[in-house]
Amino acid sequence: EDDIAGSIDSFRFMAGAARATTSLAAGEYAEDHLSVIVREPLGVVGVVTPWNYPLLMAAWKIAPILAAGNTIVLKPSEQTPLTTLKFAELVADLLPAGVFNVVTGLGPVVGARLSEHPKVDMIALTGSVNSGRAVARGAAETIKRVHLELGGKxxxxxxxxxxxxxxxxxxxxxxxxxxxxxxxxxxxxxxxxxxxxxxxxxxxxxxxxxxxxxxxxxxxxxxxxxxxxxxxxxxxxxxxxxxxxxxxxxxxxxxxxxxxxxxxxxxxxxxxxxxxxxxxxxxxxxxxxxxxxxxxxxxxxxxxxxxxxxxxxxxxxxxxxxxxxxxxxxxxxxxNSHLVLANEMPWAGFKSSGYGRDLSAYALDDYSRTKHVMHNKAR
Structure with a gap:
């Protein structure tokens, strides 16, 4: 029930958040020059998801990554791939070919290749601390962005x-x-x-x-x-x-x-x-x-x-x-509470629990890049 209801709400939230992004106001911060902030997609985002909430953890990645304009290559846990494969089947006629891709296999093989691949612009993982270390090491060669949601205590x-x-x-x-x-x-x-x-x-x-x-x-x-x-x-x-x-x-x-x-x-x-x-x-x-x-x-x-x-x-x-x-x-x-989540609020950790934010508008920021365009308007 959590997996389904939470996934639905994740997509609904990100669909709305993509229409109401916020950024620094355009303005003349330097004399005679108009500055504009543009949020751009990163490109191809590799995703590795865990087995404990196989659909929901995928939705937490898929929704903001697509909302920010990227394409996805996703490796589900080898223990729970079926919901992700079913999701891919259900959305096959909704998305352009090649936008959402699922590759099954083991982390040390498929996950490692996604981390290292020069044409993958970012790698996002929800998993163990050891998996996070492996992904970060693999991403280091190509200096790609890394988004890690790891363990907790x-x-x-x-x-x-x-x-x-x-x-x-x-x-x-x-x-x-x-x-x-x-x-x-x-x-x-x-x-x-x-x-x-x-x-x-x-x-x-x-x-x-x-x-x-x-x-x-x-x-x-x-x-x-x-x-x-x-x-x-x-x-x-x-x-x-x-x-x-x-x-x-x-x-x-x-x-x-x-x-x-x-x-x-x-x-x-x-x-x-x-x-x-x-x-x-x-x-x-x-x-x-x-x-x-x-x-x-x-x-x-x-x-x-x-x-x-x-x-x-x-x-x-x-x-x-x-x-x-x-x-x-x-x-x-x-x-005076514990384990109450809201899609409007960010979820991620400090220290060995990783970096990058799932949920909320912060996730949209994580999966896009900021470009400053400055126009000389002097006459």
């Missing part, structure tokens, strides 16, 4: 005065949506020590109600399996390491019995400061809970991860909320 900072019930209810979705295979997931809770026990109890109560099952088993199913055996094994390895390091599973903590790559929705408590499970992206239905004593400690630890995609702060003090939001190193910071 979103801290959720809960202060003593927060609405704990609201925070727990929000994380029921924000921490576990799409089986936690979500780069903005609220997966790393930092909660003030005075309310940690109560918050953990509320979170466990919320997460325990999640319905896990085969996606076609009924409308009540909320969490399905992980994407692949390899990813399933990776998430389970993270859980084993975390518990070996001293973390305790207040809920879940391992695989679910039966066929399929199902991991139980997990809440890890008593997590030691600096544990790998708090710093590395697990990308599964796992939320860790740590405690802090002071505001300064909370901010420092929230910012210690190499990622900077998203974060949230929970407090009923508006001044504290504003201040903390300004100090968290993330491209999106929610206050």
């Amino acid at each position: 979103a801290p959720v900072v809960i202060f003593a005065d927060a609405d704990l019930s609201a925070a727990a209810e929000s994380l029921r979705a924000a921490g576990y949506w799409n089986s936690g295979q979500e780069c903005g997931a609220g997966c790393r809770v930092l909660v003030h020590e005075s309310v940690a026990e109560r918050f953990t109890q509320l979170l466990v109560e919320q997460v325990r109600t999640l319905v896990v099952g085969e996606p076609t088993a009924g409308a009540d199913v909320e969490i399905g399996p992980l994407i692949s055996k390899a990813h399933y094994d990776r998430v389970l390895n993270h859980l084993e390491r975390a518990q070996a390091d001293g973390a305790k599973a207040a809920l879940g903590g391992g695989a679910l019995e039966g066929p399929g790559y199902f991991v139980a929705p997990t809440v890890l408590t008593d997590v030691p400061e600096g544990a790998a499970c708090t710093l590395e992206e697990i990308f599964g239905p796992v939320v860790t809970v740590e405690t802090f004593s002071t505001e300064e400690e909370a901010i420092a630890r929230a910012n210690e991860v190499p990622y900077g995609l998203a974060a949230s702060a929970w407090t009923l003090n508006p001044q504290l909320g504003h201040d903390v939001a300004s100090r968290l190193e993330a491209g999106t910071v929610w206050v």
Whole structure:
């Protein structure tokens, strides 16, 4: 449902944004010379999309790239190519031949070729940090533009005065949506020590109600399996390491019995400061809970991860909320909410989470180039 509804809204927004672009006003900035800003297409944009939202992540790229006047060569994830191929089939009679192209294959082969190809003017990727590094290295030879939306490890900072019930209810979705295979997931809770026990109890109560099952088993199913055996094994390895390091599973903590790559929705408590499970992206239905004593400690630890995609702060003090939001190193910071997106607002990260903006009019800027034309009008 997210994939379809979000994709529709992405195209509708970009269709309107392309008709209402803004730029510096034309004017006489130098005597007797009229300056005009022109936004031009870049040309051919190579795109590499991930498997977690295969249609939506493609739409986030396709809509602004086309709206800015470019052509596209898109490589979907080898694990989820079918929605992209179906999309190409559906729009085949809407676009001129050659405007939208899909090439399937593996990242190290097809993705690498797109990055390196001298006739590709820009490469845009949504994926892992390692994939981002590979794409940036490949693009370096031709000095092409690079747009990277990479991983995340979103801290959720809960202060003593927060609405704990609201925070727990929000994380029921924000921490576990799409089986936690979500780069903005609220997966790393930092909660003030005075309310940690109560918050953990509320979170466990919320997460325990999640319905896990085969996606076609009924409308009540909320969490399905992980994407692949390899990813399933990776998430389970993270859980084993975390518990070996001293973390305790207040809920879940391992695989679910039966066929399929199902991991139980997990809440890890008593997590030691600096544990790998708090710093590395697990990308599964796992939320860790740590405690802090002071505001300064909370901010420092929230910012210690190499990622900077998203974060949230929970407090009923508006001044504290504003201040903390300004100090968290993330491209999106929610206050008393988490994982709410709007096509009108940009989405992208700082630090190892990449650069370039998806969604919003900022994406149109990313996929076009600015030309200054100056006319001598002296007579």
